[in-house]
Amino acid sequence: MSEKTIVVGGGITGLAAALELDKRGEDFLLLEAGNGPGGVIRTLRQDGYLFERGPNSFPSTSEAIFEIARELGMEEEIIAADPAANTRFLYHKHRLIEIPTGPGPLMKSKLFSLGEKLRVMMEPFIRARRDESPESVAHFFARRFGPAPARTLVDAFISGIYAGDARKIGIRSAFPKLWEMEQQHGSIFKAMKAKRKAGGASPTKMTIHSFRDGLGSLADRVGQRLGERMRCGRRLAELDRSEGGGWKLAVEGPDGLEELSCARLILAAPARVSSLLLNRLSPMAADILADIDHAPIISVHAGFAESELPRLPQAFGFLAPRPSRLRTLGWLFSSRTFAGRAPEGYFALNGFIGGANDRNAITASDDALQHLLMGELSLALGMTKMPAPGFFALSKWDPGLPQYNMGHHRRIEAVTRLLAEHADLALAGNYLEGISIADCIKSGRTAVDRLLAGPVSSMAGGEA
Numbered sequence: 071m072s073e074k075t076i077v078v079g080g081g082i083t084g085l086a087a088a089l090e091l092d093k094r095g096e097d098f099l100l101l102e103a104g105n106g107p108g109g110v111i112r113t114l115r116q117d118g119y120l121f122e123r124g125p126n127s128f129p130s131t132s133e134a135i136f137e138i139a140r141e142l143g144m145e146e147e148i149i150a151a152d153p154a155a156n157t158r159f160l161y162h163k164h165r166l167i168e169i170p171t172g173p174g175p176l177m178k179s180k181l182f183s184l185g186e187k188l189r190v191m192m193e194p195f196i197r198a199r200r201d202e203s204p205e206s207v208a209h210f211f212a213r214r215f216g217p218a219p220a221r222t223l224v225d226a227f228i229s230g231i232y233a234g235d236a237r238k239i240g241i242r243s244a245f246p247k248l249w250e251m252e253q254q255h256g257s258i259f260k261a262m263k264a265k266r267k268a269g270g271a272s273p274t275k276m277t278i279h280s281f282r283d284g285l286g287s288l289a290d291r292v293g294q295r296l297g298e299r300m301r302c303g304r305r306l307a308e309l310d311r312s313e314g315g316g317w318k319l320a321v322e323g324p325d326g327l328e329e330l331s332c333a334r335l336i337l338a339a340p341a342r343v344s345s346l347l348l349n350r351l352s353p354m355a356a357d358i359l360a361d362i363d364h365a366p367i368i369s370v371h372a373g374f375a376e377s378e379l380p381r382l383p384q385a386f387g388f389l390a391p392r393p394s395r396l397r398t399l400g401w402l403f404s405s406r407t408f409a410g411r412a413p414e415g416y417f418a419l420n421g422f423i424g425g426a427n428d429r430n431a432i433t434a435s436d437d438a439l440q441h442l443l444m445g446e447l448s449l450a451l452g453m454t455k456m457p458a459p460g461f462f463a464l465s466k467w468d469p470g471l472p473q474y475n476m477g478h479h480r481r482i483e484a485v486t487r488l489l490a491e492h493a494d495l496a497l498a499g500n501y502l503e504g505i506s507i508a509d510c511i512k513s514g515r516t517a518v519d520r521l522l523a524g525p526v527s528s529m530a531g532g533e534a
C-alpha cells in the first residue's frame with residue numbers, strides 16, 4: 071500500500087502544501103500543468119527592469135511567508151519597502167490626494183468635507199448590526215463611516231485587493247476580522263483601540279516587503295527544494311476513485327496520457343479546474359465551485375527615464391476609485407518602493423486595469439490598452455502629454471482573482487460539508503480563506519493537516 075499524497079497545482083498554495091509534506095517526511099508528488107513553479111507568481115526580468123507579472127508584495131504581518139523564507143534560507147533576500155511607500159494617493163477630483171493614515175491626518179485631509187470627517191468620527195456611536203443576512207463591503211462602510219469613504223477609499227481598496235466591486239464583495243466573506251470587530255466591540259474604532267491596548271500591530275504601521283530578486287525567486291527556490299518530486303508539464307485531466315480506495319488520476323504529460331494512483335489527494339488548482347475535476351465525485355460541490363465569480367485583471371509594466379516623469383511623487387502609488395471615472399485601477403511606483411526594480415536613472419511603474427467593474431478590458435488590444443493607460447497616467451500625474459514608455463509589457467490574468475462576493479463563506483461551508491465524507495481529499499487555494507499569498511500558504515498547510523489527521527485508504531494498484 072502506498073502512503074503517497076499527490077498535490078495538484080504548483081502555485082504558491084500547492085508549493086506550500088508540498089513543503090509541509092516534505093517537512094513531515096511524507097511521500098508525495100506535485101503535479102503542475104505549466105512549465106514551472108509559482109502559478110500567478112511570476113517575475114519578469116528584462117532590459118535591467120524587474121517587474122512582477124502577478125503579486126507584487128506582502129505586508130509585515132504575512133508570517134507564513136517569512137516562515138517559508140526562513141525554511142529555505144532566504145531570509146536575507148527579503149527586502150523592505152522604502153519609507154516613502156508609507157505614502158499612498160487616491161486620484162480624486164482630478165488630482166492625487168494623499169490617503170490619511172490616522173485620525174489626525176484624516177482631519178487635515180482634502181479628501182473629505184468637514185461634515186464627512188465628522189461622520190467618520192461618529193463611528194463609535196453607530197449601533198452594531200446584529201442581522202446575519204449578507205452585507206456588502208460598501209454597505210458596511212457606508213453604514214459605519216458614512217457614504218463618502220465607501221464611495222472613494224473603500225471602492226479603491228477593493229479594486230486594489232480583489233479587482234472587485236465593493237457593492238458585491240461581502241464584508242463577512244472577505245473581511246471576517248472587520249465583521250467580528252463590529253460584532254464583538256460594537257465599533258471598528260473601539261476594536262482597534264482594544265487591540266492597541268493589548269499590544270497588537272496597528273494596520274497603519276505595517277511595512278511592505280518583497281524579495282530582492284522578485285517573488286518569483288521564492289517559487290523557484292521551493293521548486294528547487296522539491297526537485298523531482300515536482301513534475302511540471304503534467305495536467306490532471308480526470309479523477310476517479312480507485313477500486314480498493316484512494317485515487318486514480320489520468321494525467322496529460324509530454325508523453326501522452328499517464329495513469330497515476332495515490333492514497334491522498336490535495337487539489338490546489340484554481341476553483342474552476344477543481345470544479346471540473348470533482349464533477350463526477352460530487353456534482354453539487356462542483357456546481358458551487360464553478361459559480362464562484364472571478365474578475366480578470368491586467369497587470370501593466372512600464373519603464374520611463376526619470377527625467378521624463380519629474381512629477382512622480384515619492385510614494386507607493388495611487389488608486390483610482392470608480393467616481394474618478396478613470397478605467398485604470400491604479401499604479402504602483404515599483405522602483406520608488408523597492409530597490410533594484412529599474413536601471414539607474416529609470417522608473418519602473420506597475421499599473422492595473424480590468425477587474426469586476428471592467429471585464430471587457432481583457433479583450434482590448436495591447437495598443438488600445440497602452441494608449442488608454444498612458445493617457446490616464448498623464449492625467450493623474452498632471453502632465454499635458456505622456457512620453458512613450460521605453461519599456462512596456464502587459465500580463466493578462468483570466469479568470470483572474472476570485473471574488474468573495476456576499477454569501478461566499480456560506481458557499482465554501484457547503485462545499486466543505488459536501489466533501490466531508492472524503493477524508494483523503496482536501497481542497498486548497500485562493501478561493502477558500504483569503505486571496506493573499508500568505509492566505510494561500512496557510513490554505514496549503516491546512517490541507518495537509520486535514521489529510522494527515524484522517525484515515526488512509528487502502529490502495530489497489532500502482533505507484534504514483
Ligand SMILES: Cc1cc2nc3c(=O)[nH]c(=O)nc-3n(C[C@H](O)[C@H](O)[C@H](O)COP(=O)(O)OP(=O)(O)OC[C@H]3O[C@@H](n4cnc5c(N)ncnc54)[C@H](O)[C@@H]3O)c2cc1C
Pocket residue numbers: 078079080081082083084101102103104108109110111123124125126127128304305306307338339340343367369467470471498499500505506507508510
Ligand atoms: C495580478 C495579481 C496581483 C496580485 N497581487 C498580490 C499581492 O501583491 N500580494 C498578495 O499577497 N497577493 C496578490 N495576489 C493574489 C495571489 O498572488 C494569488 O491569490 C495566489 O498567488 C494564488 O496562488 P494559488 O496557488 O492558489 O493559485 P495559482 O497561482 O493560480 O496556481 C494554480 C496552479 O495550478 C496549476 N493547474 C491548473 N490546472 C491544473 C491541472 N489540471 N493539473 C495540474 N496543475 C494545474 C496552474 O498551472 C497553476 O500553476 C495577486 C494576484 C494577481 C493575479
